[in-house]
Amino acid sequence: MENNDLISQGLTLMVFGMGFVFIFLTLLVGVTNLMSVLVTRYLPEPEVVPAAPRRAAPAATDEAQLLAVISAAVHQYRQRHRK
Amino acid sequence: MDNVIKLFVSSGIYNMTLGQAVMIAVGLVLLFLAIKKNFEPLLLVPIGFGGIMANIPEAGLAFSAVENALHLGTPELVGSIAQAVGLDAGAALKAIKEAYASADAAAHLLAVQTAADAGFNNGMLYNFYTVAIASGAAPLLIFMGVGAMTDFGPLLANPKTLFLGAAAQFGIFATVLGAVGLSALGIMDFTIQDAAAIGIIGGADGPTAIYVASLLAPHLLGAIAVAAYSYMALVPMIQPPIMRALTTADERKIAMTQLRHVSKTEKIFFPILLLILVALLLPDAAPLLGMFCFGNLMRECGVVDRLSDTAQNALINIVTIFLGLSVGSKLSADKFLDLNTLGILALGIVAFGIGTAAGVLMAKLMNKVSKHPINPLIGSAGVSAVPMAARVSNKIGLEANPQNFLLMHAMGPNVAGVIGSAVAAGVMIKFVG
Numbered sequence: 175m176e177n178n179d180l181i182s183q184g185l186t187l188m189v190f191g192m193g194f195v196f197i198f199l200t201l202l203v204g205v206t207n208l209m210s211v212l213v214t215r216y217l218p219e220p221e222v223v224p225a226a227p228r229r230a231a232p233a234a235t236d237e238a239q240l241l242a243v244i245s246a247a248v249h250q251y252r253q254r255h256r257k
Numbered sequence: 258m259d260n261v262i263k264l265f266v267s268s269g270i271y272n273m274t275l276g277q278a279v280m281i282a283v284g285l286v287l288l289f290l291a292i293k294k295n296f297e298p299l300l301l302v303p304i305g306f307g308g309i310m311a312n313i314p315e316a317g318l319a320f321s322a323v324e325n326a327l328h329l330g331t332p333e334l335v336g337s338i339a340q341a342v343g344l345d346a347g348a349a350l351k352a353i354k355e356a357y358a359s360a361d362a363a364a365h366l367l368a369v370q371t372a373a374d375a376g377f378n379n380g381m382l383y384n385f386y387t388v389a390i391a392s393g394a395a396p397l398l399i400f401m402g403v404g405a406m407t408d409f410g411p412l413l414a415n416p417k418t419l420f421l422g423a424a425a426q427f428g429i430f431a432t433v434l435g436a437v438g439l440s441a442l443g444i445m446d447f448t449i450q451d452a453a454a455i456g457i458i459g460g461a462d463g464p465t466a467i468y469v470a471s472l473l474a475p476h477l478l479g480a481i482a483v484a485a486y487s488y489m490a491l492v493p494m495i496q497p498p499i500m501r502a503l504t505t506a507d508e509r510k511i512a513m514t515q516l517r518h519v520s521k522t523e524k525i526f527f528p529i530l531l532l533i534l535v536a537l538l539l540p541d542a543a544p545l546l547g548m549f550c551f552g553n554l555m556r557e558c559g560v561v562d563r564l565s566d567t568a569q570n571a572l573i574n575i576v577t578i579f580l581g582l583s584v585g586s587k588l589s590a591d592k593f594l595d596l597n598t599l600g601i602l603a604l605g606i607v608a609f610g611i612g613t614a615a616g617v618l619m620a621k622l623m624n625k626v627s628k629h630p631i632n633p634l635i636g637s638a639g640v641s642a643v644p645m646a647a648r649v650s651n652k653i654g655l656e657a658n659p660q661n662f663l664l665m666h667a668m669g670p671n672v673a674g675v676i677g678s679a680v681a682a683g684v685m686i687k688f689v690g
């Protein structure tokens with residue numbers, strides 16, 4: 175009798191425990207997503223104002239800048255080594 | 258001649274019991290694993306050394322004043338302690354110890370004072386244990402340091418990975434069931450509190466395991482802490498076979514989409530949000546997750562770098578020393594050497610295995626229903642063990658597809674596992690505490 179009691183306690187703990195962990199983390203997923211949406215909409219990072227094109231735009235400028243720097247360096251190198 | 262005999266009678270050789278010799282050997286094995294095999298050396302060196310010190314015969318480093326008085330005191334003193342806890346003066350030592358453990362506060366105090374009058378003091382390791390673990394301080398301070406070291410970026414970029422951290426906690430609860438099952442069959446003798454504390458080993462989170470054990474089953478703390486830390490060191494060996502068995506080669510090759518950029522503001526808001534959610538839903542997890550969020554906020558807010566730096570370096574190192582020695586004090590022979598310890602070690606590894614499997618299966622399910630592909634290998638990182646479990650996911654992923662770096666993707670479920678096991682701990686404390 176006492177043994178069955180122990181097992182049923184274990185089962186209850188498992189069902190409630192797993193259930194609660196999932197409910198808690200599901201809520202956390204929801205709240206986190208909401209927070210991310212609100213933050214990107216209302217509190218964007220100062221460098222990049224619009225939220226949507228943020229991923230594409232800086233990549234493009236980065237690449238252009240990188241290209242400029244590399245060609246300048248190559249240019250300098252060639253000039254130096256021409257003589 | 259008399260003096261020589263006296264010296265010999267008080268020596269370690271004369272007083273060493275078999276249990277103490279075995280436990281000193283266990284301590285040496287832990288030191289060997291830590292130093293030579295590099296198993297969680299930061300913890301196993303202090304734990305192993307503390308374990309050896311706790312078993313030095315006659316020194317009584319791991320015992321309270323009363324236990325020392327009972328062991329070393331004159332028969333008259335033992336008699337007066339027996340009277341203090343409400344037994345007659347001729348009672349057996351074992352009965353006195355049991356009565357002392359269950360005595361009410363007044364009788365307890367009287368026994369302590371009787372021992373103090375006779376000049377007996379608490380052992381050094383016993384004091385460390387009282388301050389560091391019995392008070393709950395050390396595991397919580399470590400959790401603060403872990404919070405200060407945790408980057409929630411990968412988790413915020415893909416919050417769905419929180420589900421993987423939840424699924425991996427299944428190992429905890431399945432093990433609780435295993436432990437009560439063993440008791441019901443009469444093989445072991447665990448209460449539901451003991452079972453809960455053993456299950457939390459499956460959370461793969463040292464401080465959480467120690468915190469829960471100190472609240473629910475202090476007498477099992479040594480075995481639980483040793484099991485938790487040894488298995489965390491063994492993650493690279495325990496997890497891969499389970500991960501390979503549950504996934505196909507094609508699934509292991511799945512490449513995941515690049516994580517988006519996460520802004521600083523989001524990272525500052527997250528710990529506060531988590532704390533509010535804990536406050537609203539599960540106050541029993543508040544000590545653990547509160548300290549965790551506090552540490553993380555110090556890291557992310559950027560205005561208290563000095564505090565954050567202390568929390569994740571100097572303070573966590575200091576606390577680790579005391580925590581390790583205190584856990585070592587629980588490795589004294591009379592508390593560690595019994596069948597239950599073997600049961601705990603066996604159940605602990607089962608907990609790890611089930612947690613890993615549940616995480617991988619959950620990731621497979623999410624891969625089926627989600628728009629973006631999810632590599633099932635990151636599911637195993639849902640058992641905390643930061644960052645070891647994430648590295649294992651990355652390594653197995655690279656074996657299947659040398660271009661596929663899963664490390665950052667696996668860090669999401671990995672830190673989700675820390676939150677998940679702290680929530681599970683809160684539920685345990687709430688239901689059986």
